Amino acid sequence: MSHNTWLHRLVRIGVIPLVNTPVTPNQITTLRLLTGVACAALFALGPAWHLYAALLFVVSMLLDRADGVLARITGKTTPWGHRYDLFSDGFSNALVFIGIGVGLRDSALGLWSIPMGFLAGLAVAMILWLVVKVERLEGQRAAELGNLAGFDPDDAMLVVPLAVILGWAKALLMAAAIGAPAFAIFMGLHFRSKLRNPSS
Numbered sequence: 001m002s003h004n005t006w007l008h009r010l011v012r013i014g015v016i017p018l019v020n021t022p023v024t025p026n027q028i029t030t031l032r033l034l035t036g037v038a039c040a041a042l043f044a045l046g047p048a049w050h051l052y053a054a055l056l057f058v059v060s061m062l063l064d065r066a067d068g069v070l071a072r073i074t075g076k077t078t079p080w081g082h083r084y085d086l087f088s089d090g091f092s093n094a095l096v097f098i099g100i101g102v103g104l105r106d107s108a109l110g111l112w113s114i115p116m117g118f119l120a121g122l123a124v125a126m127i128l129w130l131v132v133k134v135e136r137l138e139g140q141r142a143a144e145l146g147n148l149a150g151f152d153p154d155d156a157m158l159v160v161p162l163a164v165i166l167g168w169a170k171a172l173l174m175a176a177a178i179g180a181p182a183f184a185i186f187m188g189l190h191f192r193s194k195l196r197n198p199s200s
Helices: 006-018 025-045 047-074 079-103 110-138 153-165 169-190 192-196
Strands: none
Touching: 006 047, 025 047, 025 079, 047 079, 047 153, 079 110, 079 153, 079 169, 110 169, 153 169, 169 192
């Protein structure tokens, strides 16, 4: 994930007051993980909770940007912190799709929503695994795709709360069940040369 996007610039405004406080980047990462798990649980409770889950997911995404911004501003970047951030991001995003799938079990999708959610979630986990593997072979940030006009591929996750708020949760789940595995395949193909012939 790039660290110079519009979301990072927005979050920086709120992070700057934390620079000379005891708050650490890893504490923010932990809060990101907890809010990610909590919003997945809210999604799993069903549509009546989806608005709250969507709003909490936005907070969780902002926290995901905030930990890295604080680490870079304060010079507290560490390899372990970077890996913890990646894990928290991937785990939270994977759980969100699983939660949406479970929560839509009584919708027109029926029980098919559950395996669809798991498919999307597992694809997100696979993308995380690819990123970690590439970075282990090539070094930190070797798996970055860069950003386009200030938007990172990971910013596409903002579609989740937007779609849910607009009442498009079922369409979102169907798109994620196709799109997330497709993106995982793209990532695998994109980095296949690095995986086969690591520079190290």
